Amino acid sequence: MCLGLMLLSSSNPIFAQTSADDLTQYREMLINSNPADLYSAAGEEKWATPLGPNQVSLERCDLGLGAGKLEGAAARLPRYFRDTDRVQDLESRLMTCMSTLQGIPERTVIEAPFGSGPKKYMDEIVAYVASFSRGSAIEVRTDHPKEQAMYAMGKKAFYLQAGPYDFSCASCHSQDAKRIRLQELPNLTSHEGAAAAWGSWPAYRISNGQFWTMQHRLNDCLRQQRWPYPVYGSDLTIALSMYMAVNARGGVYQAPGLKR
Amino acid sequence: MKPFLGLISLIAVYALAQEPSDTEFNAMLQRSLRTEGIAVIQRMEQDPTQLFCSDHALISSPEGSKRAQEIQHSNFATITPPSDGVFIGDWKRGESIAQNGRGGTWSDSGKGVSGGGCYNCHQIDHKEIAYGNLGPSLWNYGKLRGYSKEVIQTTWNKLFNAKASQACSVMPRFGALHLLTEQQLQDLMGLLLDPRSPVNE
Numbered sequence: 223m224c225l226g227l228m229l230l231s232s233s234n235p236i237f238a239q240t241s242a243d244d245l246t247q248y249r250e251m252l253i254n255s256n257p258a259d260l261y262s263a264a265g266e267e268k269w270a271t272p273l274g275p276n277q278v279s280l281e282r283c284d285l286g287l288g289a290g291k292l293e294g295a296a297a298r299l300p301r302y303f304r305d306t307d308r309v310q311d312l313e314s315r316l317m318t319c320m321s322t323l324q325g326i327p328e329r330t331v332i333e334a335p336f337g338s339g340p341k342k343y344m345d346e347i348v349a350y351v352a353s354f355s356r357g358s359a360i361e362v363r364t365d366h367p368k369e370q371a372m373y374a375m376g377k378k379a380f381y382l383q384a385g386p387y388d389f390s391c392a393s394c395h396s397q398d399a400k401r402i403r404l405q406e407l408p409n410l411t412s413h414e415g416a417a418a419a420w421g422s423w424p425a426y427r428i429s430n431g432q433f434w435t436m437q438h439r440l441n442d443c444l445r446q447q448r449w450p451y452p453v454y455g456s457d458l459t460i461a462l463s464m465y466m467a468v469n470a471r472g473g474v475y476q477a478p479g480l481k482r
Numbered sequence: 483m484k485p486f487l488g489l490i491s492l493i494a495v496y497a498l499a500q501e502p503s504d505t506e507f508n509a510m511l512q513r514s515l516r517t518e519g520i521a522v523i524q525r526m527e528q529d530p531t532q533l534f535c536s537d538h539a540l541i542s543s544p545e546g547s548k549r550a551q552e553i554q555h556s557n558f559a560t561i562t563p564p565s566d567g568v569f570i571g572d573w574k575r576g577e578s579i580a581q582n583g584r585g586g587t588w589s590d591s592g593k594g595v596s597g598g599g600c601y602n603c604h605q606i607d608h609k610e611i612a613y614g615n616l617g618p619s620l621w622n623y624g625k626l627r628g629y630s631k632e633v634i635q636t637t638w639n640k641l642f643n644a645k646a647s648q649a650c651s652v653m654p655r656f657g658a659l660h661l662l663t664e665q666q667l668q669d670l671m672g673l674l675l676d677p678r679s680p681v682n683e
Contacts, residue, residue: 371500371502378536379507381537381538382536383528384526384528385525385586386586386661387586387654388531388654389654394652397616399615400615401614401615402602402603402614403602403612445589448521448525448586448587449515450515450517450518450588451516451517451518451521451588453513453514453515453516457510458510458514458515459514
């Protein structure tokens with residue numbers, strides 16, 4: 223009885239450890255059949271398929287390395303784009319391409335619900351583009367003044383407390399080895415934590431069987447923070463992404479990944 | 483050589499850390515967020531506690547520790563004792579309030595009562611193994627501290643407004659901001675401080 227109690231109380235951290243180990247094992251098992259790859263495969267086809275009022279494909283989309291250049295492009299986003307004169311992440315840049323090349327207004331994507339229609343199209347394209355950066359180093363820079371400003375904005379937003387629960391991103395993500403229930407929380411103020419977190423999205427989530435881009439991930443964070451609703455691709459989401467990505471610089475871009 | 487290099491890295495850090503102006507920052511928030519269900523845009527209006535606790539540099543400065551005292555005082559002033567004078571409610575109901583993490587998000591209706599979400603951050607009854615660790619363990623809470631009037635008062639204060647004792651505590655102000663009802667707070671008190679609660683086994 224006494225031994226049982228001891229085991230119970232001392233096994234709690236071990237349980238958390240085991241659940242992480244199980245996930246690693248599951249990931250290894252699925253390494254050649256990550257459901258995210260299905261999204262990526264669908265994205266490959268959609269990338270080359272004419273769409274929208276202009277009946278044009280996305281093949282000439284410039285993600286920062288030149289029109290149609292995908293190798294390593296995702297690992298360098300967010301970045302400043304001269305044509306739009308703003309810092310953009312992968313999703314917001316793809317919306318620019320859809321709008322300018324295909325004639326699909328950005329609000330068509332912004333207003334669509336997650337997981338279907340234009341957002342599903344976006345998910346697949348994101349998975350496809352991200353697959354060209356898998357294994358490369360995260361190389362997000364702050365050379366341009368607007369990139370520096372975006373980083374500073376993201377840092378300020380990270381610590382901003384608001385809403386009925388007084389939560390900020392930092393409430394949960396500024397210390398090592400913390401959990402909500404059994405969910406491990408990355409310390410996004412550290413290089414290691416930011417690299418592990420930023421580098422693993424977009425990802426397929428086993429727990430809900432959904433593919434999530436970083437935009438979707440941030441949306442659900444802010445929901446649980448009890449904040450108002452973040453507009454898809456808005457500057458707040460890009461600023462927070464910039465903060466994470468710069469902190470993650472030098473880490474490995476592992477996406478499209480697999481998550482609990 | 484060394485001080486010179488130090489200066490360069492200091493400049494680099496300064497360039498990165500240069501704060502956006504409040505006007506710029508607020509405009510960015512305004513165009514990035516919108517009302518959805520009960521999660522209204524007015525939630526971004528900060529009270530003095532939130533404003534202070536968002537200022538990372540100020541908190542860790544000497545001026546910050548002075549300011550923290552004032553913040554704690556003003557939060558302390560919000561605390562009221564239970565209207566019926568009963569501090570210890572039903573620990574069984576307390577346990578289900580502690581388990582329930584619903585409430586306050588745009589996907590909640592806002593009708594009905596919210597949960598406390600206590601297990602998100604605390605170990606409480608050790609039979610529940612899915613607990614978070616942002617807050618301290620509350621296992622054997624009363625058994626370890628005793629059941630004195632002082633312990634009861636301190637615990638009530640903590641649940642009612644955690645910012646009264648720690649200006650930038652991560653714990654929500656459950657009583658002061660009406661996140662939980664008085665009855666729910668009493669029931670959580672029971673979970674922690676009823677000698678018959680499994681927490682005090």
